[in-house]
Amino acid sequence: MKIRTKDIHCHILPGLDDGFQDAGKSLEAIRMLAKAGCREITFTPHINPEQFPDTDEKLVRERYAQFVKQIPPELGITTSLAAEYMIVNGFEKRAMENPESLLCSSDKSVLIEMSYYYRSPNLEETVMGLVLNGYRPIIAHPERYLYMATCLDDFDSLRGSGCRFQLNYLSLAGYYGPSSVRIIKYLAKNGWCDFFSTDLHTVPQLYNILHRPLAMPIRFSRNPAVRNLLQL
Numbered sequence: 001m002k003i004r005t006k007d008i009h010c011h012i013l014p015g016l017d018d019g020f021q022d023a024g025k026s027l028e029a030i031r032m033l034a035k036a037g038c039r040e041i042t043f044t045p046h047i048n049p050e051q052f053p054d055t056d057e058k059l060v061r062e063r064y065a066q067f068v069k070q071i072p073p074e075l076g077i078t079t080s081l082a083a084e085y086m087i088v089n090g091f092e093k094r095a096m097e098n099p100e101s102l103l104c105s106s107d108k109s110v111l112i113e114m115s116y117y118y119r120s121p122n123l124e125e126t127v128m129g130l131v132l133n134g135y136r137p138i139i140a141h142p143e144r145y146l147y148m149a150t151c152l153d154d155f156d157s158l159r160g161s162g163c164r165f166q167l168n169y170l171s172l173a174g175y176y177g178p179s180s181v182r183i184i185k186y187l188a189k190n191g192w193c194d195f196f197s198t199d200l201h202t203v204p205q206l207y208n209i210l211h212r213p214l215a216m217p218i219r220f221s222r223n224p225a226v227r228n229l230l231q232l
């Protein structure tokens with residue numbers, strides 16, 4: 001699979017979450033991404049107080065400042081810092097009352113995610129809070145929320161509320177099964193595949209991304225919109 005020039009979602013910044021732990025491996029991944037044609041990387045560590053209670057914006061900023069100095073300039077990679085926010089209980093309050101505390105991109109895009117097992121009951125409130133405050137929610141890997149494959153209309157209302165969608169390359173290879181592919185095809189048909197990203201946690205994952213072909217139902221889809229969007 002080909003990598004696009006921008007990667008807006010990865011866990012390469014070391015020692016903060018369930019992603020990279022070792023700066024040497026992080027640099028190896030960045031070298032590989034550069035070789036594969038990537039030019040801009042946004043580091044997005046998980047901010048999820050339930051799973052990583054020690055990782056907050058302050059720590060993430062400090063680690064970023066230390067780590068970027070180690071990236072060789074000759075790689076020609078531009079980096080920036082944001083985060084992947086789990087929509088835990090209470091996050092909707094933060095989105096509504098204190099969004100300026102969130103790590104987001106310069107165009108105010110905020111990457112948000114949910115559990116793979118259940119839909120966050122406060123998803124709509126979170127999206128509303130962000131949008132009302134002028135922020136731009138991006139839903140991380142919607143194709144991994146398999147419970148949404150049976151209610152695809154949900155994506156229509158999320159789109160209508162101002163959400164954009166970021167898909168993972170590995171999902172395009174069919175890694176998460178037919179329900180995931182169904183979601184991808186639905187988003188592609190509607191022109192809602194806004195970003196493709198690595199969501200990289202390890203170096204072997206990147207080997208997989210670079211060497212796996214698209215899943216058959218995507219590769220051989222007859223829908224021209226799906227073909228156009230997904231022929232990476």
Ligand SMILES: [Fe+2]
Binds near residue numbers: 140
């Ligand atoms: Fe992620």
